[in-house]
Amino acid sequence: MVEATEARANQLINKFVISLTEGRILGFVTDINVEVEGDQFYFILKMKLVENLGKGSHPGMFSNEKKLKIRPEDIVNVGPDVIILGNGKVPPLREVERLNQIAEEYNSLVRELEGKERLVEKIKGENYELNKKLDELQHELRKFQVMKEDFDHLKEQLVRQEGQLEMAREYIKLLEGLRHDIDKIKDDVDKLLQGQLEEVVRGIINEELNARGLKKTSFI
Numbered sequence: 001m002v003e004a005t006e007a008r009a010n011q012l013i014n015k016f017v018i019s020l021t022e023g024r025i026l027g028f029v030t031d032i033n034v035e036v037e038g039d040q041f042y043f044i045l046k047m048k049l050v051e052n053l054g055k056g057s058h059p060g061m062f063s064n065e066k067k068l069k070i071r072p073e074d075i076v077n078v079g080p081d082v083i084i085l086g087n088g089k090v091p092p093l094r095e096v097e098r099l100n101q102i103a104e105e106y107n108s109l110v111r112e113l114e115g116k117e118r119l120v121e122k123i124k125g126e127n128y129e130l131n132k133k134l135d136e137l138q139h140e141l142r143k144f145q146v147m148k149e150d151f152d153h154l155k156e157q158l159v160r161q162e163g164q165l166e167m168a169r170e171y172i173k174l175l176e177g178l179r180h181d182i183d184k185i186k187d188d189v190d191k192l193l194q195g196q197l198e199e200v201v202r203g204i205i206n207e208e209l210n211a212r213g214l215k216k217t218s219f220i
Contacts, residue, residue, distance in 0.1 A: 028050060047065065
């Protein structure tokens with residue numbers, strides 16, 4: 001740490017010192033020392049003051065020497081010819097550059113976030129349309145379910161009706177069989193009655209003939 005501070009201090013020799021806050025040249029650095037107070041480093045700049053800069057016939061003449069005590073963070077930038085001081089009121093150039101980089105990264109993130117938000121809005125719109133289609137499909141599904149229930153009910157009725165029809169067919173067959181038996185019984189009864197009637201009539205005729213002394217007959 002100390003070696004790095006000393007190396008940086010050597011970069012400050014033989015350069016003009018300019019104060020941004022005062023707007024003037026403070027002097028020309030001829031030597032520098034490093035002073036440590038606790039955990040704080042200070043640069044002690046030994047400078048020659050510049051007098052009559054741009055005012056007299058001999059501008060830029062060096063006069064008395066002066067010492068200036070500064071902190072490393074007071075330095076805004078160090079160029080090949082000058083040291084720019086901000087006296088703690090102007091951030092170092094590296095800090096400014098870092099802040100600019102952070103600002104660029106922030107703006108990039110904002111743009112990316114805006115893109116994400118647009119994408120989210122687009123996805124929300126697509127999701128709304130999908131939910132709408134889903135509601136329509138669910139409505140159609142309920143209609144199909146009702147139709148299926150009606151179809152199942154009709155199917156059950158058809159099965160029952162088919163069973164009843166089959167029973168009716170069997171009943172008709174049974175009736176036809178009974179009708180045939182009834183017709184046969186009727187024929188048998190008619191024949192029996194006819195025979196009995198002939199016997200009764202023959203008996204009456206024979207009795208009448210006997211009573212009159214006539215010959216019996218076997219035919220009416």
